[in-house]
Amino acid sequence: MKGLVSLLLIFFSCISTATEQAEVIFKQLAPSLYQIRLIDKASGEKSSIGSGFQITADGLIATNYHVISGYARHPEKYKIEYLDDQGNRAALTLKSVDVINDLALVQREVSEPMAYFSIADKVPSKGEELFSLGNPHDLGMIVVPGTYNGLKKESFNDRIHFTGSVNSGMSGGPVVNKYSKVVGINVATSGNQIGFLVPHQKLAALFNSYQQSQTTNIDQQMAQQLEQNQAKLINTILNSDWQLKKLGNGVIPTVDVPFIRCWGESNADKAEALLMVAVANCSLDENTYIAGNFFTGSMEMDFQYMQAKKLSDTKFYQLFQRRFSRVMPGNKAGKDDVTEFECQHDIVMPEQQNIQTKSIFCTRAYKSFSNLYDILYLGISIDKTDQALISHFTVAGVTQQSAQSFTKKFMESVSWK
């Protein structure tokens, strides 16, 4: 009987600890937590909101880049404001960004030193309880408890997998451990209690480099970060193992890295189809958000193998022409972000390869980042009368050198069995 009562007491105290903890956190940290708003100057109303948290006594606040991206891209159109827990509002200035990890540092004015969040110095353990703070849907500050599940395996840029209901509006808010130290920043959700966080080390790195040298030009800082990230991505890919896999009677490359995932499909079950088609698609699951309808950093590779069942070669070639007439870039970008594509075409036979292709290569330049391009390639085999192998990729946000190295390796990896 005593044992049962003590068990029950322990059980209830655990539950109340969690809620108690949440209460304590809420009370202590609320003054250092802000709603960050982007005000459209022309209408005077807020056009986007997110959360932010103070990380120094003199008013430096951390938030997500995508919360203030409108201002970063069009500083004349917007102003950044904070709303604190007392309902006070004032202006913020943008100090530094990390566009790859979706972080930004903004500065408020302080009349005296204030309380701030400290960043943790070690990584949480798997299963550890964490608390996500933020301002979802403009409803006011909340605390969401959740669990640390380690780093997402298939990301190229580290993200923490957090099981907790991270909602939009909480972007930029901190995730703290039970000692109120920041271990992550809310960045994205995939619904149903699956959320993603930027690890605290990225914020620490941004903060340290900000302290060492203050950025004068946000665009230049972004350009440099994008170029560094694409160099790292392309070099990692080029140095990895390119496993050559069979697709029908063709051989295609699949890059053996965890952050590129492949899917396949075929119409082998459709007896009345005139063509037997097998497709494989490999893509990078993440991309970098720059503004509104402008994304970069994505990569997608697409392969199609076709075999005519009982067709003349003329009809076969006529039919499969439709399969690549609608190639499009993989990332969204508009007239102000990029130029139109310029293309070239030629008949190419790689050395030692037994395939002859009509190859088409297209590129377009970024208007705000002078060394970056989006590239697109299409290779169509033209040496067999009843089979065809189409290879295609789109890569966004690469330098000319990365683009040409990647294209060369890709072209040399596609062949017949």
Place this chain on the structure above:
Amino acid sequence: MEIIIEEISRGHKLIGRHKFAQSSVNIGRGYHSDIILADPHVCAEHLTIKHDGESWRVIDQDSINGCFLDDGKKTANGHIIRSGDVITIGKSQIRVIFPHHPVDTSITLSPFENLINLTKHPVTLITNIAIFALLTGWIFYLNNPKEVNFTQLFVPAIGLTLMFTIWPALVSLVSHLTKNDARVFTQIGICFIFYNLTWVTDFIENLVRFNTSSQFPLTNIVILLPIALAFCLFWLNCYVGFHMSNKRRLLTAVGLTLLIVGGTNVIKYSKKPDFTVKPQFDSTLMTPNFMVTQSNSVDDFINDSSKLFTDVRKAAKEKKK
């Protein structure tokens, strides 16, 4: 003293011609006149052309609407006629010619004429129309991703063939309405020969586009082939259907060609959006047996692409806000 009086249309085309060996000719709507006109604006006795021993004169018979020279500016009453004068009576016109009036030199029939006459020969005509219909049907077959039977191809093929007959029919109609020989079968024959020639130029264009790389500067010359064919077709339509001077025929053919080419290009450019995310490239393909050029190496292809990067870099700088 003989006199020739021609009834002519507004465009000075000959409607009727009368030759008289008398010294006085009555013209009017009345049935007692020497020349009986049907125009209701002409009086029963409208005018008389009389030879007074020295020259022919026009005498107006107090008509309601009068008679005029020079398309209505000067009255013709009392006018001394010169060979070739045109007199307006009511809404009609007559031209007076004297026997010594010079005629244009005769034109020799060229061997060209024989060639043209070949086109209306039933064998040529039927063969050409059949070739056109068969090719149309075959193209429908090639473009259909599902299985098709003969009837499904037959109907659109015949339909398209009939549609293409509209142009020669139209030309013949205009020809007929302007009082020329319609020569319907010749027009149809010529048109279908040229439609079939267009299949040939299409094939040549595909062959060139398939085999050349984007570095090859002359690829776009193949566009001139169909334009040249269109010009020849229009020129022949004019030659067969109308009596025109060489210069006029040339100008008409050039004009029609420019209209078609210019018109289709204007429509194409008006549909082009201000900015497109879709890459524009030439992906013309043919079966392997039509591959006649050398392949390039991967390294050369990559090196060629450097120029693309330079071009888009320049374009990015140009359009900066």
